[in-house]
Amino acid sequence: MKTTRAARPHPEPTPEHGTDHASFPYPDTDYQEDNRGQFHFSTRSGWMNDPTGLIHYRGTYHLYYQHNPHGLAWDTMHWGHATSPDLIHWQQQPIALSPMIHPGELFTGGGVVDIDNTSGLKDGAHDPIVVFSGTQGVRMFYSLDGGYTFTPYDDGRIVALPNGTESRDPKVFRHETTGRWVMVVWSDDHGNGVDFFVSTDLRVWERTSRFAADWLFECPDLTPMEPSDAPGTIRYVLRDARGSYVVGDFDGREFRTTWQEPRTITRNTGGPGGDYYAAQSFQNMPDGRLVTIGWQGGNHGTIWTGNASFPVQQRLVATPAGPQVWSTPIDELHLLRRSSTAFGPRLLSPDAARRLLADQAATLFELEIVIDVRSSSARRFALRLRTDHDGGAVRDIAYDMDTGRLDGYDLPAADDGSVSIRLLADRGQLDIFGADGAFYEALNVDFGSGACGDGLQLTCDGTLMLRSLSLHQLTSIWPDGATRESGHGVWLCR
Structure with a gap:
């Protein structure tokens, strides 16, 4: 997600920025500033917006997020990084993706753990962790150290290009029925909508279909969910940044729904910088739960702006009005x-x-x-x-x-x-x-x-x-x- 249509230039290296993104000098804090959440994560300092590339890997949850470490407003997106053993207690980590190191505009994206090494990138003890980002074309980055540092794939070339003049926010998941990876990306091709791509190896992507809808703007997430009234079956929930969603079916190449209008995840809805925006689901969860975290833009202090929403577990519940996504705090x-x-x-x-x-x-x-x-x-x-x-x-x-x-x-x-x-x-x-x-x-x-x-x-x-x-x-x-x-x-x- 980005909060402005204008392109932002990448900064030149300065002593403040340095050239090593991993050693960014965050100021000291005890996280006790007025108004800072005590169990809602916020970045150590600087600007924070969308959660991005959320994964679980070998007992650790990785929360990446849109981040400007150099100021309190949106600018020059990085991927900030925090880790947790339990989705509750978070520890700030060095910056994961930096425009000083990684090519392209590092906006919102998705991440996966390539357990079967379908990408062929494995080199060492760790499974490849692969993340996707970029505007007007998707770029791929991979980590071989458990999700702490990332290398641009093929010098940062575009691996998937949606139609339209603007595109961003790729989200990737594994479609178990077909044994393929699926990418969903927002674009403005004749209006709001998402393009679907499939891949066997995370490197080569085929565009298969498009789902267009006026309501569907930014940060799409397509999640398989088991309805409460039909155990063992799978429906798919397609949502956007504002938490609007529809329930339908996905065959690995195309999404279909009979819904004419979306519902919303939260009662309160709004745009960027509001109380709830750009929620994303974790990939590779060890227990099969669907857990999401969103961005809350109204919280700020003297050294930070924005926080993550508290993690919620979501389930698809049958109601007289049809299936609905219900949310509760994680256990x-x-x-x-x-x-x-x-x-x-x-x-x-x-x-x-x-x-x-x-x-x-x-x-x-x-x-x-x-x-x-x-x-x-x-x-x-x-x-x-x-x-x-x-x-x-x-x-x-x-x-x-x-x-x-x-x-x-x-x-x-x-x-x-x-x-x-x-x-x-x-x-x-x-x-x-x-x-x-x-x-x-x-x-x-x-x-x-x-x-x-x-x-x-x-x-x-x-x-x-x-x-x-x-x-x-x-x-x-x-x-x-x-x-x-x-x-x-x-x-x-x-």
């Missing part, structure tokens, strides 16, 4: 829990609801609540986050019983009359889930700077039948952040 979230408080079933008056969480202080937390709508006289309830002694709150999450809307978006009660909500609150991010993933909203919210409290409050305008409420205090993923706690054992409001 590894429990690794961040350091204490929990649970409240059992009870009927709450408005006063009792306000008092329920009065002695709870929370700034980094996960909250799960289930309300029985049928047994409640209240027509509205709300969770008020980061409340202070004057009654103010940074953010309210409200549910309207009459309209069946959560935070302003549709979420009808379940067949048993219940409404379930799950929140993840960080310093600069808020993730809202409902009904086991049917509802998903990823937001940048400034919890970490300015005047704020560390309280929580449940409010309602009538009696509220609480089935359950669990509050989990979460710890930071950054080593220096784990000790910065208040007397309540939670994060200080900075």
